[in-house]
Amino acid sequence: MDEFKHVDKKYRQIVLLPNKERVSFINQKRWISYPIAIKAIQELKNLMDQPKQQRMRSALLIGESNNGKSSVIEKFCEVYGQPIVDEEDEILKKPVLVTEVSAPKVKDIYISILEEFWAPFKTTQTESELRKQAFDLMRVCEVKMLILDEFHTLLAGTAKQRQNALAELKMISNKIKIPIVGAGTKDALSVIQNDPQLQSRFWVMKLPKWERNKDFVQLLSSFEKALPLKQKSNLTSKELGERILEISDGNLGNLHELLKVCAIEAIHSGKEKIDIDIVEAFSWFTPTKGQREIKLT
Structure with missing residues (x-):
């Protein structure tokens, strides 16, 4: 499983599971250290x-x-x-x-x-x-x-x-x-x-709310290592990182939920990675202080 080096060792076997089981894994609650x-x-x-x-x-x-x-x-x-x-x-x-x-x-x-x-x-x-x-x-x-x-x-x-x-x-x-x-x-x-x-x-x-700094980059890296996707997403790249921060409004819970729905979409779409198009597709994901909407169209 050397091709899955972007995923933490303890999660690499999850990458090979059927889509349904990978989605279930993504939806499970787990600790992300920062x-x-x-x-x-x-x-x-x-x-x-x-x-x-x-x-x-x-x-x-x-x-x-x-x-x-x-x-x-x-x-x-x-x-x-x-x-x-x-x-x-x-x-x-x-x-x-x-x-x-x-x-x-x-x-x-x-x-x-x-x-x-x-x-x-x-x-x-x-x-x-x-x-x-x-x-x-x-x-x-x-x-x-x-x-x-x-x-x-x-x-x-x-x-x-x-x-x-x-x-x-x-x-x-x-x-x-x-x-x-x-x-x-x-x-x-x-x-x-x-x-x-x-x-x-x-x-x-x-x-505090998250800002674009080394701790935030480390947080994104930790999240990526916990997502059972077959391709590397490069969440720490400037384009993806800044857009994720903007949509989540620097709120950890929002960021976590955003990455979950994006990862699930990456599996369902067959892309197997979170790219800017998937993140933009969920730009309606509003911060905690506002209403959340389930997009139906």
């Missing part, structure tokens, strides 16, 4: 490894919608946060707890935590009951980090609700002595802007 993501994952690991103290350093992971936040968190959990069953004590150890918030409601925060443990509870329980149950589980399961996705949704509700929710998060960090990571859009910064104590605790990591 420098900023690697750095973000390492910073999360540093947070998790910090010594337990009264004021644990926490972080906000900020980025546009569909720009890689969830992928970074998933990869971090895959590498450093896998649950482990202590067979001797018959206890599940869960180093990283990931949950999602949808409003600044204290009960909802604890309910979301309990749901991640598959713990039985009643919605009629009081805040203090839910808090004690969640704290007990986090201690027993040796949780080392709490990640709250959609952190910007804490802006919803009243100022009093938001204040109470933030005070609760501060209590979790203080009592359990774990860092908290909030992942969300740039609006997440507004959640903590009126609380100097939280501002000093939450360091900010931003996942």
Whole structure:
């Protein structure tokens, strides 16, 4: 399979599969490594490894919608946060707890935590009951980090609700002595802007939009190596690279989806590579901030 040197070794056997199976492979979710993501994952690991103290350093992971936040968190959990069953004590150890918030409601925060443990509870329980149950589980399961996705949704509700929710998060960090990571859009910064104590605790990591630079070229190269096409596409060429960047609006999720549909078209058309004509055919592929359209004509 020397003729498929443009494809990563671990994917070269996929190139020889029937079209249907190659398309299925392209549609599967997989991790594409790039420098900023690697750095973000390492910073999360540093947070998790910090010594337990009264004021644990926490972080906000900020980025546009569909720009890689969830992928970074998933990869971090895959590498450093896998649950482990202590067979001797018959206890599940869960180093990283990931949950999602949808409003600044204290009960909802604890309910979301309990749901991640598959713990039985009643919605009629009081805040203090839910808090004690969640704290007990986090201690027993040796949780080392709490990640709250959609952190910007804490802006919803009243100022009093938001204040109470933030005070609760501060209590979790203080009592359990774990860092908290909030992942969300740039609006997440507004959640903590009126609380100097939280501002000093939450360091900010931003996942920027992509620009035409060496990191972007490396990203395109990584994508090409993961596409089971029989011909080299040369995605890193100036013409293709700049057009892909323009259509995707520098958004990682858009770029990923664009390359997926282009690769599938390359298979169906028999071209076996992504060229400028295929990319132009999908120039209607609108960025995340706008509507997506399925082209029927």
